[in-house]
Amino acid sequence: MRKGLTFLQGAALAAFMALPLPAMAAPHANTVIATVNGEDITLGHMIMARESLPDQYKQLPDDVLYNAILDQLIQQTALKQQLHGGMPHYVRLSVENEERALLAANVIENVMKSASDEDALRKAYEDKYSEGDGGDEFRAAHILVESEADALEIKEELDAGADFDILAKERSTGPSGPNGGDLGWFSRGRMVPEFEEAVLDLRAGEISAPVETQFGWHLILLNERRKTAAPSFEDVRAELSQELQNAAVEAHVSDLTAAAVIDRPEIDDLDPAILNDLSLVRN
Known part of the structure; x- marks a missing residue:
């Protein structure tokens, strides 16, 4: 091999090594933490699993909780794969209810945020304590x-x-x-x-x-x-915020239900106690 070519290759390698290494992407919600038979468990799954835990478990050391949640999600994934994609009727109903509740809570959260900005709080304070x-x-x-x-x-x-x-x-x-x-x-x-x-x-x-x-x-x-x-604005900020948020949510829900097409058909022989009969959804 000619010496000149060897020199150029060495110089190119040295120049490459001198360049700054590209930054590794920071972990995000879709970062895959584990796979079970090809099915991904993401960082987002783990974050939401932690969020649903009782407060006493959230006090555990981060590394202990991380490993425990990951182990649980791996085990649950392996177990649910035994159904080969099927979903029992009662599970589907529970998922639908949970989805409904979470989406409704998201809308309520947005309504509450928009109802209690600084201008709205200041106006509420002036209206309530305008007489001094x-x-x-x-x-x-x-x-x-x-x-x-x-x-x-x-x-x-x-x-x-x-x-x-x-x-x-x-x-x-x-x-x-x-x-x-x-x-x-x-x-x-x-x-x-x-x-x-x-x-x-x-x-x-x-x-x-x-x-x-x-x-x-x-x-x-x-x-x-x-x-x-009259109390100071800061002393009643939280109270005013809660009042504005409650009023906004109540008005929003009232408006939505008033505008919605709601049909509640009469069902003969429907005893309210039927809600206690879990066998209706497990069979």
Whole structure:
């Protein structure tokens, strides 16, 4: 071999070795981690498998969890290949339900994100606290009894001049009874709607007519009402965001179902208890 050619080949190799090596592609969701009889298990499969784990398992060391998830996916893949592409009916139904739920959750997530951007949050804050205060707080007491008849009887005694504190201690069945029915200070939204509506109609020192709630019958004494200072924007950011997101999701779902063509045919002899019969989908 001629020396000149040998020199050129050596120079070319040296020049190639001096070039920077191309960067290896970073792992991505479609990176194949393992194959089982030609079927791929990707990094994406592993990420989603980890996401579905209970929180206590996510606390395991990363390497331990990585190997455990990969082993599980390999074993599951080998096992499901025994069906040779078939899918039992109950499994197909479960997959369809899971797909439906995940896609619906994705839409809800997008609605929530668009509903609570910075401008929307600032506007919600201004609308809610435009008067410079945080709304009303109330200090009230109540007497809770089981029947309307009992409540009316006690109301007559109160109208005749009986002491509310004493009657609450003697007659109220609620946990606040021993304290004269005192509920302390509370703001709007803290009490059940029927109770709150009665409080809003009272002036300080007034006692309500009997009010029925899920807990029984109440006689409510409003002791005092006051204005609270408006919170800072940052203090209520999370609360406002949640309110905007909930309202947006509720409106979006309502609009979608109102516009959808929904048919719910009447089915004769359909007992709701039939949902307990798993044999219908496993046979």
